[in-house]
Amino acid sequence: MNTTAPVRVVIADDERLVREGIAALLALQPGIEVLGAAENGSEAVELVRRMNPDVVLMDVRMPGVDGVEAAGMLRGQAKVLMLTTFDDDDYIVRALRAGASGYLLKDLPAAELAQAVRLVHAGVDQYSAAVSGRLAAMVRAAAPSTAVVELTPRELAVLRLLAGGAANREIARSLYLSEGTVKNHVSNILSRLGVRDRTQAAIYAHAHGLL
Template sequence: MNESDVVRVLIADDERLVREGITALLALQPGVEVIGTAENGRAAVRLAEQLAPDVVLMDIRMPGMDGVEAAGLLRGKTTVLMLTTFDEDDYLIRALRAGASGYLLKDVPAAQLAQAVRLAHAGVDQYSAAVSGRLAALVRGRGPAGSIELTDRETDVLRLVARGAANREIARVLHLSEGTVKNHVSNILSRLGVRDRTQAAIYAYEQGLL
């Protein structure tokens, strides 16, 4: 494997044994290299600026600066993948809104964790199975009234996006071409100021559009 194919990882967790354990587990997996560890969010941000990791595995609850705040500070600079024991709705939504590229629970097997790191680096958001279920439940819920004006057609498209429909399904339901749906989705993401369909779905949940 070429050196350029190896994903360079920084681990942020306030428990030393956890940091060392994850480091040891990932050392056995191909295509992943742990280049540093941090005991809290502030240290993670500092080390990320120094070491330029491809992916930061970030815990949620840490002293000094938690993982959500650190993820927000690292947004646009590197890929942040949350790795935590907490699967509460509030943490999940806050982390994704801060720009995290996924949310994994610490019971994930080592091989699956390494694969999630590789896929996150490639631009594919990653979620533990339990978290995916919670996220699906969230986007089926209701929230407060909306605050950003979308056209009626954009709202229809957003509702279907939030329910997990692909562009082809949306086109069929709304009797539109796939190209038109793609344009609507792009406009929606831009107007909402979110980076992907998952964050758009969270917005739809929070604004009571479902």
Template structure:
């Protein structure tokens, strides 16, 4: 199955570079390249891509507003040169499933598109560290883990491993179960806690106190 992608960036060379990298993959097709958020929203509605890459800072309608307007019509992967907290949180609140810095390596960009298209969430390591720091700072006291009584013991274990940044395959290895079982646990965690994706699961794990900073977090 081909992953259809829209690339939105106001810098033509950057936009063309990302498009060239992605279009070179046998399972990815760039269906449109646009220079601002308004055009990105129009392209998503007209072409129905699987993923839209949005630069956060664009003239007129920026990437965050474009993500809000796109809603659930496509998976949103944010790209920016700015490793700044408010952009991360605004992008996540707007519905982004991935967040990468523009100095991302070629292979990591391709991997990110595939991961997000598959319905999972992805954050650059530096962004993940900031996200975890934000929700484990003294200004954000952690609630007791009893906030998650709906989860079984195995589901809680799964949530802790998600918070450490492990993939489903890595969680399966750590828990000595099949990857299919892990997918079931992950689905149950998201459904029971009313979470959109793994990013929100990470936040929930640290907010609840179930995951603890320094306890094996990546």
């Protein structure tokens, strides 16, 4: 007998037929429990705070509070998996910096979407093939060398938090370091990776499986 608790899911999409369709399809998948649906980011945040789901399937473009902003507001409360028709570079980067646990396009079969939800719940970020390709292209543009740079364990820890969107103060608190030390680590990381800024460092980390 399987006693594993189902993954509790909230869906956020501004198109009623889309969110209801996703909810109906996921409800038929084993190990998934759909708790509710929201039509914008602010409703999604409120629903998460009331229902405490494991994973939020979040559209990107929604009126008022969009999906990326909502993902940032939900950091630490639920894992957010972006589900959208837009594979725009800016949206992808913003979602990653907001702490999203993946970025999928809406052309997935229901079974694959359900499996992605389960994997995100288990701590494995999920990306559509097209999105992974765009991330790889951005990394190649940011760092021409194809070799994966070796970082120290401390630098890797800083990079992982940075890629999740944490500010220097949050990184310092998490790793019990001073902000000055974190700032030095970030500068060293950018230099060693050959990237210009924190966003490109985050892209590099995601594309090379360093998270």
